[in-house]
Amino acid sequence: MMKVFHAGYDIISTPDIHRGRKNADFGQGFYLSDSYEFSSRWVRQKNGMDIIVNMYELDEEDLVIKRFDRDREWFSYVFSNRRAMPDSFEGTDMIIGPIANDTIYNTMGMITSGYLSDDEAVELLCVGPLYRQIVLKTQNAADHLKFISYEKLSGDSIELNSKILRDEEEKYLKLFAEAMQRFL
Incomplete structure (x- = not known):
């Protein structure tokens, strides 16, 4: 059993696997x-x-799970999904792997323009903190999810989270700029 979380603006006791964007990371x-x-x-x-x-x-238990690390296979899958290509892991119940950083669209543009190689793009997408995402792709996977409870974040929590996020983004931008300098 794994404890997992989904944040948004609604209480979601029964998730809908068809509600999300088709061009998300996974x-x-x-x-x-x-x-x-x-x-x-x-x-x-x-x-x-x-x-x-x-x-x-x-x-x-009993789920078909694909696990990714920050590597070329992960990059190729995210790149393909962000371009809304057919899902190469169709039929997989659940995918677990890193979240692509917020520069993915810029990075994809630099690849398609020939400015970056795939290896350089993977390096750029690996800059910054590593957070995992878990996506339930099938109804079978959603049926294995049990709603426990929810929490409404307080104003103080939201303010603290905003500060942490700003600090992380500032550190990330510095690391990203340093990585880009290596490619010039």
Whole structure:
């Protein structure tokens, strides 16, 4: 049993695997994280909206699971999904792997323009902190997810999370700029 989290603006006791974007890192599905801290920082504050962290237990037994590390296979899969190509892991119940950093669209543009090699792109996408995402791709996987509870984040928590996120982004941008200098 794994404890997992999904943050957003709604209480989601029954996830819909068809609701998400098809061009997300791991394609369409219901996205989770095994990190409460990361999940609570992932959602941007909107006026008049509460930030809700949904908590679940996930039974991985009997699921077909693909696990990725930050490597070329992961990069190729994310790159393909971000371009809405056919899912090469169709039929896989659940995918677990790193979250691509926020520069993926810029990095993809630099690859297609010939500015970066695939290896350089992988290096850029590996800059910054490593957070894992878990996506439930099939109804079978969603059926293995048990809603436990939810928490509405307080204003103090949201403010602290915003500060942590700003600090992480500042460190990330510095590391990204240093990596780019190596390619010039």
